[in-house]
Amino acid sequence: MSILHTLAPMRVGGVGLKPKKIPPESELNVSYPATGCQKLFEVVDEHKLRIFYEKRMGAEVEADQLGDEWKGYIVRIAGGNDKQGFPMKQGVLTNSRVRLLMSKGHSCYRPRRDGERKRKSVRGCIVDANLSVLALIIVRKGAQEIPGLTDGNVPRRLGPKRASKIRKLFNLSKEDDVRRYVVKRLLPPKEGKENAKQRYKAPKIQRLVTPVVLQRRRHRLALKKKRLAKRKTSEAEYAKLLAQRKKESKVRRQEEIRRRRSASMRDSKSSNQSAPQK
Incomplete structure (x- = not known):
């Protein structure tokens, strides 16, 4: 087969090509726990996000600068992702990316095997301009309603x-x-x-x-008491048997010593009697 058959036909002049979607500069993922709603806002003007810069995760910020409909709103920074998709981690006091050795129980990591540890890249908990998505939680509602976020209710x-x-x-x-x-x-x-x-x-x-x-519960307690009484009885019987065996062993040892002593005395007497007199 020639190379002409293996190549896909090229489109001349770019006919039929779809324009590439340009991602927004930054996005705000805002949630309102009182209604259960969540909405993603695209932010074109980066100057509006300067109120969040140099703030840590968990900090509460007044959102008046985001627009007129945000007057009186107070939001809490819950997290975010940078341009490459690495998540923010609470407790890492930096605005850059670090590699941490993580195990079960750490955020931003899910172990695949028991006892597995892995070194993962995460972003610090300080907000700066390199974030693509910033997660916010509404702590206090303002005077105006925000469509799709505070006006509805998701049961x-x-x-x-x-x-x-x-x-x-x-x-x-x-x-x-x-x-x-x-x-x-x-x-x-x-x-x-x-x-x-x-x-x-x-x-x-x-x-x-x-x-x-x-x-x-009463049945379990009764079984527990029964096992305890049985264990005490067994321990008492074992202690009694052990004392009896020790006593028997002591008697046998004393009889053995007495028998050896009498045998040695007989041997000494017989040797004295058989010795020649001078």
């Missing part, structure tokens, strides 16, 4: 699962039944069964104290 798909958190959500006491307040989720009907009874799906409540749980 949580799942409710709390732990019993103590359900009590905290509905302000319940310890005497109230938590099972009546579980947040259920409506399941869509199956095909061809639109008129069937509505089905709900609820999470299994964790750390719920029921009579069965108390019974199991």
